[in-house]
Amino acid sequence: MIRLHNVSKTYYLKGHRQGRSGNQGAPPGRDADPRVVEALKNVDLHVPPGQIHGVIGLSGAGKSTLIRCVNLLERPTAGTVTVDGQELTGLANGALNQARHRIGMIFQHFNLLTNRNVFDNVALPLELMGMTRAAIRERVTPLLELVGLADKADQYPARLSGGQKQRVAIARALASRPRVLLCDEATSALDPQTTGSILALLRDINHKLGLTILLITHEMEVVKSICHRVSLISDGELVEEADVGDFFTAPRTRLGRDFLNDFLQLEPPRALIERLEETPGEHTHPVVRLAFSGDAVSTPLISRLARECGVDVSILQAKVESIQERTLGLMIAELIGATSETARAIDYLETHDLHVEVLGHVQRDA
Numbered sequence: 125m126i127r128l129h130n131v132s133k134t135y136y137l138k139g140h141r142q143g144r145s146g147n148q149g150a151p152p153g154r155d156a157d158p159r160v161v162e163a164l165k166n167v168d169l170h171v172p173p174g175q176i177h178g179v180i181g182l183s184g185a186g187k188s189t190l191i192r193c194v195n196l197l198e199r200p201t202a203g204t205v206t207v208d209g210q211e212l213t214g215l216a217n218g219a220l221n222q223a224r225h226r227i228g229m230i231f232q233h234f235n236l237l238t239n240r241n242v243f244d245n246v247a248l249p250l251e252l253m254g255m256t257r258a259a260i261r262e263r264v265t266p267l268l269e270l271v272g273l274a275d276k277a278d279q280y281p282a283r284l285s286g287g288q289k290q291r292v293a294i295a296r297a298l299a300s301r302p303r304v305l306l307c308d309e310a311t312s313a314l315d316p317q318t319t320g321s322i323l324a325l326l327r328d329i330n331h332k333l334g335l336t337i338l339l340i341t342h343e344m345e346v347v348k349s350i351c352h353r354v355s356l357i358s359d360g361e362l363v364e365e366a367d368v369g370d371f372f373t374a375p376r377t378r379l380g381r382d383f384l385n386d387f388l389q390l391e392p393p394r395a396l397i398e399r400l401e402e403t404p405g406e407h408t409h410p411v412v413r414l415a416f417s418g419d420a421v422s423t424p425l426i427s428r429l430a431r432e433c434g435v436d437v438s439i440l441q442a443k444v445e446s447i448q449e450r451t452l453g454l455m456i457a458e459l460i461g462a463t464s465e466t467a468r469a470i471d472y473l474e475t476h477d478l479h480v481e482v483l484g485h486v487q488r489d490a
């Protein structure tokens with residue numbers, strides 16, 4: 125439904141004269157011109173119909189640029205953008221405006237018109253499309269019901285809460301019956317409870333209307349609550365992409381692990397971190413992070429480790445998370461035993477579908 129192929133976006137800041145700096149396209153490094161910002165670098169992204177896809181990254185990573193390239197609010201410097209089978213990067217302005225009717229967008233700060241009431245805010249895109257007042261009413265009324273604001277049609281934005289404003293923005297984004305909804309940090313200005321209700325609404329819309337949703341966020345809670353798939357962006361590049369359950373079980377990049385550890389607050393105690401050594405020694409035992417889902421959650425693996433591998437397990441931290449339909453167990457533990465026994469224990473865990481990450485090794489008698 126959404127396909128970005130080799131998309132790059134470079135901003136040339138004031139003072140830079142394109143084509144004369146001599147380092148256009150130069151790899152970033154000591155000679156890179158600070159007036160040239162490579163906000164996106166060769167991004168490939170595919171979001172199939174009906175998927176909720178989250179892009180997460182730190183501030184300045186390129187999230188906003190990425191989502192704005194999808195409806196060409198920002199025109200990519202290179203690469204192609206295809207939405208619903210139509211290559212937008214190849215369209216002239218008139219055709220692009222038509223194509224944009226199939227792409228709704230919501231923003232962090234809602235972007236409502238303060239001098240229009242709720243009904244008229246939602247009606248605006250339809251007015252611009254030239255629809256009659258009667259047809260507009262027929263379209264807007266059920267949308268206000270869908271977002272739970274049927275009784276607020278005559279209110280002005282100033283008298284609405286943040287969550288209600290975002291509901292109006294969602295109804296407005298849906299007015300032209302888009303196939304795709306882009307969400308630019310849509311819950312970042314909302315408190316946790318309101319965030320939850322807006323995410324539930326987005327999930328509901330995805331389900332009821334089969335709408336494909338691409339969202340950008342810096343909040344793992346958003347990814348955990350509604351995304352099917354997640355991409356990580358760092359310094360303009362997509363560095364990791366995974367199903368959300370797999371990402372929470374075993375992120376593949378350092379950035380992914382940092383996001384996850386920050387979110388889960390599942391780190392070994394500080395005193396232990398200070399004693400962790402990277403390589404095993406003669407008298408060390410491993411400290412591991414275990415992630416398990418499915419049947420493994422309810423299997424008494426820890427007692428079996430003791431019985432079958434002769435290894436004692438000292439649990440330092442543990443939690444169970446629900447990632448949509450999936451239950452995920454996470455644990456930080458020391459495996460105490462002889463080197464050959466702890467190695468066998470790790471093998472045993474891996475063959476029982478646990479993801480094992482060795483965080484380091486500590487001296488046995490320390």
Ligand SMILES: Nc1ncnc2c1ncn2[C@@H]1O[C@H](COP(=O)(O)OP(=O)(O)OP(=O)(O)O)[C@@H](O)[C@H]1O
Nearest residue numbers: 135161163181182183184185186187188189190342
């Ligand atoms: N219009 C612009 N002109 C010049 N540079 C820009 C422009 N927009 C973004 N940038 C730069 O591009 C890079 C990516 O910015 P972008 O806003 O896409 O990141 P982000 O991940 O959305 O960050 P945040 O979460 O803080 O909004 C940054 O270095 C930013 O300074």
